Amino acid sequence: MLSPAATQAAPPHTQSVSSRLAETRKHTLALAAPLSDEDQTVQAMDDASPTKWHLAHTTWFFERFVLEPHLDGYRRHDDAFHYCFNSYYEAAGPRHPRPKRGLLTRPSAAEVRAYRAHVDAGLNDLADRIADNSGEPARLIEIGINHEQQHQELILTDILSLFALNPLRPAYSKEHQIAWSERGQAAAAEWIAFPGGIRTIGHDGDGFAYDNEGPQHSVLLRPFRLSSDLVTNADWLAFIDDGGYQKPEFWLSDGWAKIKASGWQAPGYWETDEAGDWRQMTLGGLLPVDETAPVTHLSYYEADAFARWSGKRLPTEFEWEFAAGSNDGQRLRQLFGHAWQWTQSAYASYPGYAPEAGAIGEYNGKFMCNQFVLRGSSCATPTGHSRLTYRNFFPAEARWQFTGLRLAEDAS
Amino acid sequence: MLSPAATQAAPPHTQSVSSRLAETRKHTLALAAPLSDEDQTVQAMDDASPTKWHLAHTTWFFERFVLEPHLDGYRRHDDAFHYCFNSYYEAAGPRHPRPKRGLLTRPSAAEVRAYRAHVDAGLNDLADRIADNSGEPARLIEIGINHEQQHQELILTDILSLFALNPLRPAYSKEHQIAWSERGQAAAAEWIAFPGGIRTIGHDGDGFAYDNEGPQHSVLLRPFRLSSDLVTNADWLAFIDDGGYQKPEFWLSDGWAKIKASGWQAPGYWETDEAGDWRQMTLGGLLPVDETAPVTHLSYYEADAFARWSGKRLPTEFEWEFAAGSNDGQRLRQLFGHAWQWTQSAYASYPGYAPEAGAIGEYNGKFMCNQFVLRGSSCATPTGHSRLTYRNFFPAEARWQFTGLRLAEDAS
Amino acid sequence: MLSPAATQAAPPHTQSVSSRLAETRKHTLALAAPLSDEDQTVQAMDDASPTKWHLAHTTWFFERFVLEPHLDGYRRHDDAFHYCFNSYYEAAGPRHPRPKRGLLTRPSAAEVRAYRAHVDAGLNDLADRIADNSGEPARLIEIGINHEQQHQELILTDILSLFALNPLRPAYSKEHQIAWSERGQAAAAEWIAFPGGIRTIGHDGDGFAYDNEGPQHSVLLRPFRLSSDLVTNADWLAFIDDGGYQKPEFWLSDGWAKIKASGWQAPGYWETDEAGDWRQMTLGGLLPVDETAPVTHLSYYEADAFARWSGKRLPTEFEWEFAAGSNDGQRLRQLFGHAWQWTQSAYASYPGYAPEAGAIGEYNGKFMCNQFVLRGSSCATPTGHSRLTYRNFFPAEARWQFTGLRLAEDAS
């Protein structure tokens, strides 16, 4: 049974780290449950990974960074898995090439489940030795939980990319789609104003956050307004109908080149049926486009072009964070749990940022180039993984995630 | 249990077509049996197809060309399968793109097996209505049997291409490797002479043959000699050691460009271990190179370069066929069941050749461009599928098949 | 002033080799004369070379293979030119990459002309020392003359490929176009029959021929018929109008893939104007398609598809040669001087063929793979370069040459 995605930022944890670890590990298996071993083996494109690989890689992360350094007597499950399931950690040695992950029919899904059980047993042993939530192992487990939650979202987005290419258009889960569409809305969007000034941005260090959310620091904002709601599919249809994809004046130069080369005429996973009506491939299968739902599967180029067409702009990530955390932020709907929201901020380090030493330091910093920050969270983000200060990031042309937008404008 | 590959051309059939059909269908499943459903789902490269796809495509062939036109009341198993499992028949409608076959996690392997059972039941019904081995249905079933035998060979070559990319280097079957290496030989090769003259080439129409094996016609040959044996791995090591891959004078211009671009320094699936010794990925796993066995996994470029380096040449397909069918052909070893033998003949139609009308006519003729003919058969060719007149063909750079060579020279 | 292309095979030479050498060298400069130094510098695609490069490479050929080995005291013009102007002779050392020839703004066209003068002076010196037309230097000069003549044709085809991409659509020469269209014809094509039998093919060794035209040998032909005339533009328009480019049943599998990928809907250099009428970029500029002229700029794929659409076939190169040399061959028009004629024969060595030793042996043999033979000659072939036994060859997708077709059919 799938947990519905959280529609608010995570509250402070009241559970122990080991209890949350167990839940997280279990939830990952639940996400894989509707899928056959075959479904779990294949990747649809270089950016996406097989479910089985996600199951194994998150496990490898705990084995490599938690158990091997911190559990005396731990025995590595299988040396070859280190090569197979390292993702991008140069410091952790050579690894299987990303575009070839879908060729790994061995180890089998059953073997990967056994690997998970082996590592879970190790994590249990370790938990018994850790009295409280503090200390280096607990800190690393916390990173591992958050890492695995990220991959929970990728399991959903990656299987969607695979099923969308399948002529049978299979549904991942009928329930999921229902839960998602219930969250749609029809209220008219309003503009919510926020004052300028020197504002504090970034995580305060209380509770878990990724290194890229700090150091906390000040930024200077000018007065601005945000839309109370995300742009909807109905809004997007108006953009399409107005020839939005045919007018270069709305597009970044790279974006125009991209839509010409790829033939994009609509968001990702949209297609027309024989009658010419728009349909969208979703986790619930191929469905009519729901006009009240937030538009998703947009590239940065499309989000930016839509904003120009609207005479508005994308918010900066600082505007988003300040607004979402302020009192008037209560009036902003759909901050979390619907669609990641493209900002105009290129992904970069905060002043004073320094990645951790060693392989774990490769988590975030080395990607600070040619990517844009997205804020909020999506319908695929697991419960407990959303934060005001959370910084997601993708290249401008990525659109296999649940990515949408919220409009902004200058207030003065 | 795998049947050992036939080492001679097929004798005249004594069994009924329906009995042979049942055996063929069963043998295909036996070939898939050592593989998990995951193994059966993935393709390693565009040229190779997943096992599951082979299982389904051969079934589709019977459904589309035999049952639908000839079994009254036959009900198509699933419309979507027609799109999924057509290979290249333009006349049979649009189809799933070849490089995306490995993305079809649905239909599942279990559904494909059910598809096979459904079609087998239809074929049984049809067999009951066919009194003898004659008539159009029997003719089409015969084509379907031969078609499925070709895919039996591809199941083996394609799974090898997948397992060769897997870091675990899995064996498809330990037995297979043993059977194969027993067939190795160590006798010194001799030159067998054959006279020139006007010779009859092509199939005489008695028993099954593909359309590209006829019309039977005359060709003019000059006296020539063939080696009694295939070139061995030991011979190939001598070529490598003499710098064969570094000397442009032995290579076709395209071949030299290919080995520069691809980095080829040895036959396909060869690699060196830490000690610098050559090992070869086989259906039995990663094994030391067996010096007495025929060299396999050669491109045409390599076969041709080796022949020049030897001061010899490749035979034409007409020399091969005439020699193999003549009395002195008894002295030629390893004609069948070891390695397909590259000839210098570009794949072209015989004089007077005309393909069948309709989709079935797309079987052979439309590939008569930029391919070379190979004669004989390989260790992966199923029993009963070898013929003196059989014409296999592949592009010059293909080497994922069991392809080797036999040297020739002018006799005068 | 351009010489009109020869419309018949070359008669036996009555001039001395040195006199013909001088004329050939002069004619190359005449071909370059209508072009600015800028025009002579650039290449439009990897297959084509700049005029300047042709001027220099043909000169290098004489320097490297004639003067350096055979003219005592000859001083190489410039060492760097050896790197710049070697084409593909591996045995002659490293060389400038083919796709980068168009980047060589230095040496300048003026320097290349000086290089020609330097080498011409050397060739003059050598001629003074050669009493007659015999001996190794004379033999090599003969090869050099023929080599340069080939490049004369390429100068024309390559500049056309450049000018066709220029928005100004410049004419190379108005005269050339006139001369060419005068050769058009309107007589109805007839079928000319030829008997089968054992026929002698290849050059008899009397006078110059390339090594690939021999050894002379026998082939067995079946009775056949050839069309008296080449396929015309009017014929081709009928093929287009009948949807020839949209019907897969006429196409080789590779050909169908090629026209899908490239968007080809007509011969090379054809385009429609605003009124929808077909126009063709020619050496005389952009002109209306001349319906009576032979169709040119066809790939093998198109020639083959047209033949199938016509219910005919392409001739083999042996049928072409035997027919053209027989008495009834007098009734075949447009054998030479209009368009190279695709045959169905893959380019391969004749029985007993052995290339020369050393670099000069790389002239022909190493290209015997994935190419088809064309016979006759084109409107761009220089006078004196046509022969009954001449074998031109190009890959199936090449169409920047003046390539057309003549239909054949079985006679029995």
Added chain:
Amino acid sequence: MLSPAATQAAPPHTQSVSSRLAETRKHTLALAAPLSDEDQTVQAMDDASPTKWHLAHTTWFFERFVLEPHLDGYRRHDDAFHYCFNSYYEAAGPRHPRPKRGLLTRPSAAEVRAYRAHVDAGLNDLADRIADNSGEPARLIEIGINHEQQHQELILTDILSLFALNPLRPAYSKEHQIAWSERGQAAAAEWIAFPGGIRTIGHDGDGFAYDNEGPQHSVLLRPFRLSSDLVTNADWLAFIDDGGYQKPEFWLSDGWAKIKASGWQAPGYWETDEAGDWRQMTLGGLLPVDETAPVTHLSYYEADAFARWSGKRLPTEFEWEFAAGSNDGQRLRQLFGHAWQWTQSAYASYPGYAPEAGAIGEYNGKFMCNQFVLRGSSCATPTGHSRLTYRNFFPAEARWQFTGLRLAEDAS
């Protein structure tokens, strides 16, 4: 005769706009003077344009944006030139594709010079009618002057990219190299501290600036230090010798992938001679690497990796601008006239930025994606084109410009 590049920001203009226009136009021709018409025709890569194209495009810019709208009775020189010499202005209609600019052997360089003369005459006419430096035509001429100055720099960087691929390694100009190397320095670099606070960034609107330099606005800075000098070739050799190009921990993920794929082991245009010594292709030809000179031809990836290796970082563009404009900025050397200095700032719009309407509005804004800002100016930047607020920008992998770096660090 080449003007030496300016080593300081441009002083306020005392000359009239028409006088500066005349000088700018003349200087462009002077830059082309050492080059043959052939040299001016070719482009070495997609990013670079031929000299001739630069000469024509800058002229087109004046014709299209100044003369056609503002000079009554002006007659367009040639309609086809509008297609040939538009660069990227979608609103100005279709245009010749960028990677094909080097194929334009027509119009000839002589015709382009005539085009320049025609437009210059028009500009003279217009100047006679403009009493002062104000008004829309004067404003557009000012943009045109600055536009042409940008292309003056590109003429030099693009011809270097061409000559670097020429086996003869020609020098563009011996003088240029001398002027450049004299500017080298050997003083030890110092760290200059700058205080934090709210700082004014961007152009104040007095005198010419590009639209992307405004609106002027405030930013919040933290205390920081800049190096007094640019990183030198000697520094870079230390990075190479320490294995900088082999250690992934210093590199962005995209940067590491780039150097692996391209084989970069040193800055652009560096190579080793037979003795293993580093040499650099320059506008003065192939010369030994000058250790005291600022390192140039770096990608952003390399600049960033060097900074990490040094334990420092790149400055933001705001730090650079504030520092260079402050009193202590006097102590910063090589701000202008040596090498463009990569900053860590992704190229983005300033708050409140809105591009001009129409085609001229495509000048800057549509490139605000996947590029980084560089500050200062280089040895190839023409006199009068440098400004404190100037924002140059290139993709992270570009290195055919004279791009270097200045280190920064946090001060607190």
